[in-house]
Amino acid sequence: MDCIETKHVAAELRSRLKDAFPGVKFSVRKGTGTASAWISAYWTDGPWTADVEALTCPMQGAQFDGMEDRYESTGNTVTVTVKGRKVTGTPLVDGINNHRDVSEDALKAATALWSEANGGTAPDTGGMLGACVVDGHAIRENWAAQQVYQVASDIVLPQRWAAAKEQTTAQAARPASTPGEGAEGLTLTHTDEDGMTVTGTRPGDGAADVLKRHGFKWHRKNRYWYAPGSRDQQADTEFMAAVAADLRAADLSVTTAVPEPTPTA
Incomplete structure:
Protein backbone atom coordinates (compact mmCIF):
# COMPACT_ATOMS: atom_id res chain seq x y z
CA MET A 1 0.00 0.00 0.00
CA ASP A 2 1.21 3.51 -0.83
CA CYS A 3 2.28 5.99 1.84
CA ILE A 4 0.70 9.43 1.46
CA GLU A 5 3.01 12.36 2.10
CA THR A 6 2.00 14.90 4.72
CA LYS A 7 1.65 17.70 2.16
CA HIS A 8 -0.94 15.70 0.18
CA VAL A 9 -2.87 14.88 3.36
CA ALA A 10 -2.86 18.59 4.27
CA ALA A 11 -4.24 19.51 0.84
CA GLU A 12 -6.97 16.87 1.16
CA LEU A 13 -7.81 18.04 4.69
CA ARG A 14 -8.12 21.63 3.48
CA SER A 15 -10.63 20.52 0.84
CA ARG A 16 -12.65 18.39 3.26
CA LEU A 17 -12.87 21.15 5.86
CA LYS A 18 -14.13 23.57 3.23
CA ASP A 19 -16.85 21.13 2.15
CA ALA A 20 -17.83 20.10 5.68
CA PHE A 21 -18.00 23.60 7.15
CA PRO A 22 -19.06 26.05 4.42
CA GLY A 23 -18.49 29.69 5.22
CA VAL A 24 -15.68 28.99 7.72
CA LYS A 25 -12.15 29.96 6.69
CA PHE A 26 -9.55 27.37 7.67
CA SER A 27 -5.78 27.71 7.55
CA VAL A 28 -4.14 24.27 7.20
CA ARG A 29 -0.36 24.18 7.60
CA LYS A 30 2.16 21.36 7.41
CA GLY A 31 4.85 21.33 10.06
CA THR A 32 8.52 21.90 9.28
CA GLY A 33 11.72 20.44 10.65
CA THR A 34 11.20 17.77 13.31
CA ALA A 35 7.45 18.46 13.19
CA SER A 36 7.20 17.83 9.44
CA ALA A 37 4.83 14.91 10.01
CA TRP A 38 2.36 17.13 11.85
CA ILE A 39 -0.47 19.27 10.50
CA SER A 40 -2.15 22.23 12.18
CA ALA A 41 -5.62 23.56 11.35
CA TYR A 42 -6.66 27.06 12.44
CA TRP A 43 -10.05 28.78 12.25
CA THR A 44 -12.02 31.53 14.00
CA ASP A 45 -15.44 30.98 15.63
CA GLY A 46 -17.51 28.46 13.68
CA PRO A 47 -17.74 24.79 14.73
CA TRP A 48 -16.65 23.14 17.97
CA THR A 49 -13.13 21.71 18.03
CA ALA A 50 -14.70 18.26 18.59
CA ASP A 51 -16.65 18.62 15.32
CA VAL A 52 -13.42 19.31 13.43
CA GLU A 53 -11.56 16.52 15.22
CA ALA A 54 -14.20 14.03 14.04
CA LEU A 55 -12.98 14.84 10.52
CA THR A 56 -9.24 15.18 11.20
CA CYS A 57 -8.61 12.15 13.42
CA PRO A 58 -9.28 9.59 10.63
CA MET A 59 -6.57 11.29 8.59
CA GLN A 60 -3.79 10.58 11.11
CA GLY A 61 -1.47 7.69 10.34
CA ALA A 62 -0.08 7.48 13.86
CA GLN A 63 -0.73 8.76 17.36
CA PHE A 64 1.46 9.14 20.43
CA ASP A 65 1.16 6.51 23.17
CA GLY A 66 2.19 8.19 26.41
CA MET A 67 2.35 4.92 28.33
CA GLU A 68 4.82 3.40 25.87
CA ASP A 69 6.44 6.75 24.99
CA ARG A 70 6.22 6.06 21.26
CA TYR A 71 4.03 6.54 18.22
CA GLU A 72 1.60 3.77 17.35
CA SER A 73 0.00 3.21 13.96
CA THR A 74 -3.70 4.04 13.75
CA GLY A 75 -4.30 1.75 10.80
CA ASN A 76 -6.07 4.59 9.01
CA THR A 77 -6.02 4.99 5.24
CA VAL A 78 -6.83 8.11 3.28
CA THR A 79 -7.63 8.82 -0.36
CA VAL A 80 -6.10 11.96 -1.87
CA THR A 81 -5.60 13.42 -5.32
CA VAL A 82 -1.99 13.60 -6.54
CA LYS A 83 -1.41 15.14 -9.97
CA GLY A 84 -4.98 14.42 -10.97
CA ARG A 85 -4.89 10.78 -9.84
CA LYS A 86 -6.73 9.28 -6.85
CA VAL A 87 -4.33 7.52 -4.49
CA THR A 88 -5.24 5.56 -1.36
CA GLY A 89 -2.66 4.79 1.28
CA THR A 90 -1.34 5.27 4.80
CA PRO A 91 -1.05 8.95 5.77
CA LEU A 92 2.43 9.90 6.95
CA VAL A 93 0.91 12.11 9.65
CA ASP A 94 1.76 11.67 13.33
CA GLY A 95 -0.85 14.11 14.51
CA ILE A 96 -3.20 16.97 13.59
CA ASN A 97 -3.49 19.96 15.93
CA ASN A 98 -6.75 21.93 15.87
CA HIS A 99 -6.89 25.55 17.03
CA ARG A 100 -10.12 27.54 17.24
CA ASP A 101 -9.79 31.26 17.92
CA VAL A 102 -12.58 33.45 19.29
CA SER A 103 -13.24 36.68 17.39
CA GLU A 104 -13.41 40.09 19.04
CA ASP A 105 -17.04 40.34 17.96
CA ALA A 106 -17.91 37.10 19.79
CA LEU A 107 -16.04 38.27 22.88
CA LYS A 108 -17.93 41.55 22.78
CA ALA A 109 -21.25 39.70 22.69
CA ALA A 110 -20.06 37.45 25.51
CA THR A 111 -19.06 40.48 27.58
CA ALA A 112 -22.56 41.91 27.23
CA LEU A 113 -24.13 38.61 28.39
CA TRP A 114 -21.70 38.32 31.29
CA SER A 115 -22.33 41.91 32.36
CA GLU A 116 -26.11 41.45 32.22
CA ALA A 117 -25.88 38.35 34.42
CA ASN A 118 -23.66 40.19 36.91
CA GLY A 119 -25.79 43.24 37.54
CA GLY A 120 -24.40 45.38 34.76
CA THR A 121 -20.82 45.42 36.03
CA ALA A 122 -17.89 45.42 33.64
CA PRO A 123 -15.62 42.33 33.56
CA ASP A 124 -12.57 44.22 34.83
CA THR A 125 -12.88 43.22 38.47
CA GLY A 126 -9.62 42.06 40.01
CA GLY A 127 -9.31 38.72 41.74
CA MET A 128 -11.05 35.40 41.34
CA LEU A 129 -14.82 35.53 40.85
CA GLY A 130 -17.36 32.99 41.99
CA ALA A 131 -19.35 30.79 39.65
CA CYS A 132 -22.38 32.32 37.97
CA VAL A 133 -25.15 31.45 35.56
CA VAL A 134 -25.33 33.13 32.14
CA ASP A 135 -28.22 32.40 29.81
CA GLY A 136 -28.91 29.14 31.63
CA HIS A 137 -25.29 27.96 31.45
CA ALA A 138 -23.09 27.43 34.53
CA ILE A 139 -19.92 29.50 34.31
CA ARG A 140 -17.06 28.19 36.44
CA GLU A 141 -15.27 30.10 39.19
CA ASN A 142 -12.49 31.97 37.45
CA TRP A 143 -11.03 35.34 36.55
CA ALA A 144 -13.50 37.66 34.81
CA ALA A 145 -11.69 37.50 31.45
CA GLN A 146 -11.70 33.69 31.55
CA GLN A 147 -15.40 33.65 32.43
CA VAL A 148 -16.13 35.89 29.44
CA TYR A 149 -14.11 33.53 27.25
CA GLN A 150 -16.18 30.58 28.53
CA VAL A 151 -19.40 32.49 27.76
CA ALA A 152 -18.15 33.07 24.22
CA SER A 153 -17.10 29.44 23.77
CA ASP A 154 -20.10 27.77 25.43
CA ILE A 155 -22.93 30.15 24.53
CA VAL A 156 -22.21 32.74 21.84
CA LEU A 157 -20.33 30.59 19.34
CA PRO A 158 -22.66 27.55 19.52
CA GLN A 159 -25.68 29.80 18.99
CA ARG A 160 -24.07 31.51 16.02
CA TRP A 161 -22.89 28.23 14.50
CA ALA A 162 -26.35 26.68 14.87
CA ALA A 163 -27.88 29.72 13.14
CA ALA A 164 -25.29 29.50 10.34
CA LYS A 165 -26.07 25.81 9.78
CA GLU A 166 -29.80 26.50 9.66
CA GLN A 167 -29.22 29.21 7.07
CA THR A 168 -27.06 26.87 4.98
CA THR A 169 -29.69 24.11 5.18
CA ALA A 170 -32.49 26.48 4.21
CA GLN A 171 -30.44 27.82 1.30
CA ALA A 172 -29.70 24.30 0.03
CA ALA A 173 -33.37 23.30 0.29
CA ARG A 174 -34.61 26.35 -1.64
CA PRO A 175 -35.30 25.49 -5.29
CA ALA A 176 -32.99 27.12 -7.79
CA SER A 177 -34.50 30.08 -9.57
CA THR A 178 -34.75 30.22 -13.34
CA PRO A 179 -32.06 32.52 -14.76
CA GLY A 180 -33.51 35.95 -15.37
CA GLU A 181 -36.40 35.52 -12.96
CA GLY A 182 -34.44 36.67 -9.91
CA ALA A 183 -35.82 36.89 -6.38
CA GLU A 184 -39.13 38.56 -5.69
CA GLY A 185 -39.99 41.05 -3.02
Missing part, protein backbone atom coordinates in the same frame (compact mmCIF):
# COMPACT_ATOMS: atom_id res chain seq x y z
CA LEU A 186 -36.94 43.34 -2.99
CA THR A 187 -37.91 46.92 -2.32
CA LEU A 188 -35.48 49.83 -2.47
CA THR A 189 -36.99 52.83 -0.75
CA HIS A 190 -36.11 56.09 0.97
CA THR A 191 -37.86 57.72 3.92
CA ASP A 192 -36.85 60.52 6.25
CA GLU A 193 -37.17 58.20 9.24
CA ASP A 194 -35.12 55.24 7.98
CA GLY A 195 -33.16 56.72 5.11
CA MET A 196 -32.43 54.48 2.14
CA THR A 197 -33.27 50.83 2.81
CA VAL A 198 -33.61 47.53 0.98
CA THR A 199 -36.08 44.93 2.24
CA GLY A 200 -37.07 41.47 1.05
CA THR A 201 -33.59 40.00 0.66
CA ARG A 202 -32.93 36.33 1.42
CA PRO A 203 -29.74 34.51 2.48
CA GLY A 204 -27.79 33.46 -0.58
CA ASP A 205 -29.80 35.45 -3.13
CA GLY A 206 -26.75 37.54 -4.08
CA ALA A 207 -28.12 40.87 -2.85
CA ALA A 208 -25.68 41.16 0.06
CA ASP A 209 -22.58 41.32 -2.17
CA VAL A 210 -24.15 44.02 -4.35
CA LEU A 211 -25.34 46.12 -1.41
CA LYS A 212 -22.01 45.90 0.42
CA ARG A 213 -20.25 47.26 -2.68
CA HIS A 214 -22.52 50.30 -2.46
CA GLY A 215 -21.80 50.80 1.25
CA PHE A 216 -25.03 49.36 2.65
CA LYS A 217 -25.00 47.72 6.09
CA TRP A 218 -27.27 45.10 7.65
CA HIS A 219 -29.60 46.29 10.43
CA ARG A 220 -29.86 43.26 12.69
CA LYS A 221 -32.84 44.52 14.72
CA ASN A 222 -34.98 45.78 11.84
CA ARG A 223 -33.87 43.05 9.42
CA TYR A 224 -33.09 45.25 6.44
CA TRP A 225 -30.15 46.79 4.60
CA TYR A 226 -29.59 50.53 5.00
CA ALA A 227 -27.33 53.21 3.60
CA PRO A 228 -25.47 54.92 6.49
CA GLY A 229 -25.94 58.68 6.65
CA SER A 230 -29.07 58.72 4.46
CA ARG A 231 -31.55 59.49 7.23
CA ASP A 232 -33.12 62.96 7.24
CA GLN A 233 -31.55 63.55 3.84
CA GLN A 234 -33.10 64.17 0.45
CA ALA A 235 -33.40 60.97 -1.58
CA ASP A 236 -30.48 60.51 -3.97
CA THR A 237 -32.41 59.17 -6.95
CA GLU A 238 -29.30 58.69 -9.09
CA PHE A 239 -27.69 56.55 -6.40
CA MET A 240 -30.90 54.57 -5.98
CA ALA A 241 -31.05 53.96 -9.71
CA ALA A 242 -27.45 52.71 -9.73
CA VAL A 243 -28.13 50.32 -6.81
CA ALA A 244 -31.31 49.03 -8.46
CA ALA A 245 -29.48 48.49 -11.75
CA ASP A 246 -26.75 46.43 -10.09
CA LEU A 247 -29.33 44.36 -8.20
CA ARG A 248 -31.18 43.64 -11.43
CA ALA A 249 -27.90 42.74 -13.10
CA ALA A 250 -27.58 40.05 -10.42
CA ASP A 251 -30.95 38.60 -11.52
CA LEU A 252 -32.87 40.22 -8.66
CA SER A 253 -36.27 41.80 -9.08
CA VAL A 254 -36.35 45.25 -7.47
CA THR A 255 -39.05 47.83 -6.90
CA THR A 256 -37.99 51.38 -6.03
CA ALA A 257 -40.17 53.73 -4.02
CA VAL A 258 -39.53 57.36 -3.13
CA PRO A 259 -42.29 59.24 -1.27
CA GLU A 260 -43.55 62.53 -2.65
CA PRO A 261 -41.89 65.51 -0.99
CA THR A 262 -43.96 67.22 1.70
CA PRO A 263 -45.17 70.58 0.34
CA THR A 264 -43.94 73.59 2.25
CA ALA A 265 -46.35 76.12 3.65
Whole structure:
Protein backbone atom coordinates (compact mmCIF):
# COMPACT_ATOMS: atom_id res chain seq x y z
CA MET A 1 0.00 0.00 0.00
CA ASP A 2 1.21 3.51 -0.83
CA CYS A 3 2.28 5.99 1.84
CA ILE A 4 0.70 9.43 1.46
CA GLU A 5 3.01 12.36 2.10
CA THR A 6 2.00 14.90 4.72
CA LYS A 7 1.65 17.70 2.16
CA HIS A 8 -0.94 15.70 0.18
CA VAL A 9 -2.87 14.88 3.36
CA ALA A 10 -2.86 18.59 4.27
CA ALA A 11 -4.24 19.51 0.84
CA GLU A 12 -6.97 16.87 1.16
CA LEU A 13 -7.81 18.04 4.69
CA ARG A 14 -8.12 21.63 3.48
CA SER A 15 -10.63 20.52 0.84
CA ARG A 16 -12.65 18.39 3.26
CA LEU A 17 -12.87 21.15 5.86
CA LYS A 18 -14.13 23.57 3.23
CA ASP A 19 -16.85 21.13 2.15
CA ALA A 20 -17.83 20.10 5.68
CA PHE A 21 -18.00 23.60 7.15
CA PRO A 22 -19.06 26.05 4.42
CA GLY A 23 -18.49 29.69 5.22
CA VAL A 24 -15.68 28.99 7.72
CA LYS A 25 -12.15 29.96 6.69
CA PHE A 26 -9.55 27.37 7.67
CA SER A 27 -5.78 27.71 7.55
CA VAL A 28 -4.14 24.27 7.20
CA ARG A 29 -0.36 24.18 7.60
CA LYS A 30 2.16 21.36 7.41
CA GLY A 31 4.85 21.33 10.06
CA THR A 32 8.52 21.90 9.28
CA GLY A 33 11.72 20.44 10.65
CA THR A 34 11.20 17.77 13.31
CA ALA A 35 7.45 18.46 13.19
CA SER A 36 7.20 17.83 9.44
CA ALA A 37 4.83 14.91 10.01
CA TRP A 38 2.36 17.13 11.85
CA ILE A 39 -0.47 19.27 10.50
CA SER A 40 -2.15 22.23 12.18
CA ALA A 41 -5.62 23.56 11.35
CA TYR A 42 -6.66 27.06 12.44
CA TRP A 43 -10.05 28.78 12.25
CA THR A 44 -12.02 31.53 14.00
CA ASP A 45 -15.44 30.98 15.63
CA GLY A 46 -17.51 28.46 13.68
CA PRO A 47 -17.74 24.79 14.73
CA TRP A 48 -16.65 23.14 17.97
CA THR A 49 -13.13 21.71 18.03
CA ALA A 50 -14.70 18.26 18.59
CA ASP A 51 -16.65 18.62 15.32
CA VAL A 52 -13.42 19.31 13.43
CA GLU A 53 -11.56 16.52 15.22
CA ALA A 54 -14.20 14.03 14.04
CA LEU A 55 -12.98 14.84 10.52
CA THR A 56 -9.24 15.18 11.20
CA CYS A 57 -8.61 12.15 13.42
CA PRO A 58 -9.28 9.59 10.63
CA MET A 59 -6.57 11.29 8.59
CA GLN A 60 -3.79 10.58 11.11
CA GLY A 61 -1.47 7.69 10.34
CA ALA A 62 -0.08 7.48 13.86
CA GLN A 63 -0.73 8.76 17.36
CA PHE A 64 1.46 9.14 20.43
CA ASP A 65 1.16 6.51 23.17
CA GLY A 66 2.19 8.19 26.41
CA MET A 67 2.35 4.92 28.33
CA GLU A 68 4.82 3.40 25.87
CA ASP A 69 6.44 6.75 24.99
CA ARG A 70 6.22 6.06 21.26
CA TYR A 71 4.03 6.54 18.22
CA GLU A 72 1.60 3.77 17.35
CA SER A 73 0.00 3.21 13.96
CA THR A 74 -3.70 4.04 13.75
CA GLY A 75 -4.30 1.75 10.80
CA ASN A 76 -6.07 4.59 9.01
CA THR A 77 -6.02 4.99 5.24
CA VAL A 78 -6.83 8.11 3.28
CA THR A 79 -7.63 8.82 -0.36
CA VAL A 80 -6.10 11.96 -1.87
CA THR A 81 -5.60 13.42 -5.32
CA VAL A 82 -1.99 13.60 -6.54
CA LYS A 83 -1.41 15.14 -9.97
CA GLY A 84 -4.98 14.42 -10.97
CA ARG A 85 -4.89 10.78 -9.84
CA LYS A 86 -6.73 9.28 -6.85
CA VAL A 87 -4.33 7.52 -4.49
CA THR A 88 -5.24 5.56 -1.36
CA GLY A 89 -2.66 4.79 1.28
CA THR A 90 -1.34 5.27 4.80
CA PRO A 91 -1.05 8.95 5.77
CA LEU A 92 2.43 9.90 6.95
CA VAL A 93 0.91 12.11 9.65
CA ASP A 94 1.76 11.67 13.33
CA GLY A 95 -0.85 14.11 14.51
CA ILE A 96 -3.20 16.97 13.59
CA ASN A 97 -3.49 19.96 15.93
CA ASN A 98 -6.75 21.93 15.87
CA HIS A 99 -6.89 25.55 17.03
CA ARG A 100 -10.12 27.54 17.24
CA ASP A 101 -9.79 31.26 17.92
CA VAL A 102 -12.58 33.45 19.29
CA SER A 103 -13.24 36.68 17.39
CA GLU A 104 -13.41 40.09 19.04
CA ASP A 105 -17.04 40.34 17.96
CA ALA A 106 -17.91 37.10 19.79
CA LEU A 107 -16.04 38.27 22.88
CA LYS A 108 -17.93 41.55 22.78
CA ALA A 109 -21.25 39.70 22.69
CA ALA A 110 -20.06 37.45 25.51
CA THR A 111 -19.06 40.48 27.58
CA ALA A 112 -22.56 41.91 27.23
CA LEU A 113 -24.13 38.61 28.39
CA TRP A 114 -21.70 38.32 31.29
CA SER A 115 -22.33 41.91 32.36
CA GLU A 116 -26.11 41.45 32.22
CA ALA A 117 -25.88 38.35 34.42
CA ASN A 118 -23.66 40.19 36.91
CA GLY A 119 -25.79 43.24 37.54
CA GLY A 120 -24.40 45.38 34.76
CA THR A 121 -20.82 45.42 36.03
CA ALA A 122 -17.89 45.42 33.64
CA PRO A 123 -15.62 42.33 33.56
CA ASP A 124 -12.57 44.22 34.83
CA THR A 125 -12.88 43.22 38.47
CA GLY A 126 -9.62 42.06 40.01
CA GLY A 127 -9.31 38.72 41.74
CA MET A 128 -11.05 35.40 41.34
CA LEU A 129 -14.82 35.53 40.85
CA GLY A 130 -17.36 32.99 41.99
CA ALA A 131 -19.35 30.79 39.65
CA CYS A 132 -22.38 32.32 37.97
CA VAL A 133 -25.15 31.45 35.56
CA VAL A 134 -25.33 33.13 32.14
CA ASP A 135 -28.22 32.40 29.81
CA GLY A 136 -28.91 29.14 31.63
CA HIS A 137 -25.29 27.96 31.45
CA ALA A 138 -23.09 27.43 34.53
CA ILE A 139 -19.92 29.50 34.31
CA ARG A 140 -17.06 28.19 36.44
CA GLU A 141 -15.27 30.10 39.19
CA ASN A 142 -12.49 31.97 37.45
CA TRP A 143 -11.03 35.34 36.55
CA ALA A 144 -13.50 37.66 34.81
CA ALA A 145 -11.69 37.50 31.45
CA GLN A 146 -11.70 33.69 31.55
CA GLN A 147 -15.40 33.65 32.43
CA VAL A 148 -16.13 35.89 29.44
CA TYR A 149 -14.11 33.53 27.25
CA GLN A 150 -16.18 30.58 28.53
CA VAL A 151 -19.40 32.49 27.76
CA ALA A 152 -18.15 33.07 24.22
CA SER A 153 -17.10 29.44 23.77
CA ASP A 154 -20.10 27.77 25.43
CA ILE A 155 -22.93 30.15 24.53
CA VAL A 156 -22.21 32.74 21.84
CA LEU A 157 -20.33 30.59 19.34
CA PRO A 158 -22.66 27.55 19.52
CA GLN A 159 -25.68 29.80 18.99
CA ARG A 160 -24.07 31.51 16.02
CA TRP A 161 -22.89 28.23 14.50
CA ALA A 162 -26.35 26.68 14.87
CA ALA A 163 -27.88 29.72 13.14
CA ALA A 164 -25.29 29.50 10.34
CA LYS A 165 -26.07 25.81 9.78
CA GLU A 166 -29.80 26.50 9.66
CA GLN A 167 -29.22 29.21 7.07
CA THR A 168 -27.06 26.87 4.98
CA THR A 169 -29.69 24.11 5.18
CA ALA A 170 -32.49 26.48 4.21
CA GLN A 171 -30.44 27.82 1.30
CA ALA A 172 -29.70 24.30 0.03
CA ALA A 173 -33.37 23.30 0.29
CA ARG A 174 -34.61 26.35 -1.64
CA PRO A 175 -35.30 25.49 -5.29
CA ALA A 176 -32.99 27.12 -7.79
CA SER A 177 -34.50 30.08 -9.57
CA THR A 178 -34.75 30.22 -13.34
CA PRO A 179 -32.06 32.52 -14.76
CA GLY A 180 -33.51 35.95 -15.37
CA GLU A 181 -36.40 35.52 -12.96
CA GLY A 182 -34.44 36.67 -9.91
CA ALA A 183 -35.82 36.89 -6.38
CA GLU A 184 -39.13 38.56 -5.69
CA GLY A 185 -39.99 41.05 -3.02
CA LEU A 186 -36.94 43.34 -2.99
CA THR A 187 -37.91 46.92 -2.32
CA LEU A 188 -35.48 49.83 -2.47
CA THR A 189 -36.99 52.83 -0.75
CA HIS A 190 -36.11 56.09 0.97
CA THR A 191 -37.86 57.72 3.92
CA ASP A 192 -36.85 60.52 6.25
CA GLU A 193 -37.17 58.20 9.24
CA ASP A 194 -35.12 55.24 7.98
CA GLY A 195 -33.16 56.72 5.11
CA MET A 196 -32.43 54.48 2.14
CA THR A 197 -33.27 50.83 2.81
CA VAL A 198 -33.61 47.53 0.98
CA THR A 199 -36.08 44.93 2.24
CA GLY A 200 -37.07 41.47 1.05
CA THR A 201 -33.59 40.00 0.66
CA ARG A 202 -32.93 36.33 1.42
CA PRO A 203 -29.74 34.51 2.48
CA GLY A 204 -27.79 33.46 -0.58
CA ASP A 205 -29.80 35.45 -3.13
CA GLY A 206 -26.75 37.54 -4.08
CA ALA A 207 -28.12 40.87 -2.85
CA ALA A 208 -25.68 41.16 0.06
CA ASP A 209 -22.58 41.32 -2.17
CA VAL A 210 -24.15 44.02 -4.35
CA LEU A 211 -25.34 46.12 -1.41
CA LYS A 212 -22.01 45.90 0.42
CA ARG A 213 -20.25 47.26 -2.68
CA HIS A 214 -22.52 50.30 -2.46
CA GLY A 215 -21.80 50.80 1.25
CA PHE A 216 -25.03 49.36 2.65
CA LYS A 217 -25.00 47.72 6.09
CA TRP A 218 -27.27 45.10 7.65
CA HIS A 219 -29.60 46.29 10.43
CA ARG A 220 -29.86 43.26 12.69
CA LYS A 221 -32.84 44.52 14.72
CA ASN A 222 -34.98 45.78 11.84
CA ARG A 223 -33.87 43.05 9.42
CA TYR A 224 -33.09 45.25 6.44
CA TRP A 225 -30.15 46.79 4.60
CA TYR A 226 -29.59 50.53 5.00
CA ALA A 227 -27.33 53.21 3.60
CA PRO A 228 -25.47 54.92 6.49
CA GLY A 229 -25.94 58.68 6.65
CA SER A 230 -29.07 58.72 4.46
CA ARG A 231 -31.55 59.49 7.23
CA ASP A 232 -33.12 62.96 7.24
CA GLN A 233 -31.55 63.55 3.84
CA GLN A 234 -33.10 64.17 0.45
CA ALA A 235 -33.40 60.97 -1.58
CA ASP A 236 -30.48 60.51 -3.97
CA THR A 237 -32.41 59.17 -6.95
CA GLU A 238 -29.30 58.69 -9.09
CA PHE A 239 -27.69 56.55 -6.40
CA MET A 240 -30.90 54.57 -5.98
CA ALA A 241 -31.05 53.96 -9.71
CA ALA A 242 -27.45 52.71 -9.73
CA VAL A 243 -28.13 50.32 -6.81
CA ALA A 244 -31.31 49.03 -8.46
CA ALA A 245 -29.48 48.49 -11.75
CA ASP A 246 -26.75 46.43 -10.09
CA LEU A 247 -29.33 44.36 -8.20
CA ARG A 248 -31.18 43.64 -11.43
CA ALA A 249 -27.90 42.74 -13.10
CA ALA A 250 -27.58 40.05 -10.42
CA ASP A 251 -30.95 38.60 -11.52
CA LEU A 252 -32.87 40.22 -8.66
CA SER A 253 -36.27 41.80 -9.08
CA VAL A 254 -36.35 45.25 -7.47
CA THR A 255 -39.05 47.83 -6.90
CA THR A 256 -37.99 51.38 -6.03
CA ALA A 257 -40.17 53.73 -4.02
CA VAL A 258 -39.53 57.36 -3.13
CA PRO A 259 -42.29 59.24 -1.27
CA GLU A 260 -43.55 62.53 -2.65
CA PRO A 261 -41.89 65.51 -0.99
CA THR A 262 -43.96 67.22 1.70
CA PRO A 263 -45.17 70.58 0.34
CA THR A 264 -43.94 73.59 2.25
CA ALA A 265 -46.35 76.12 3.65
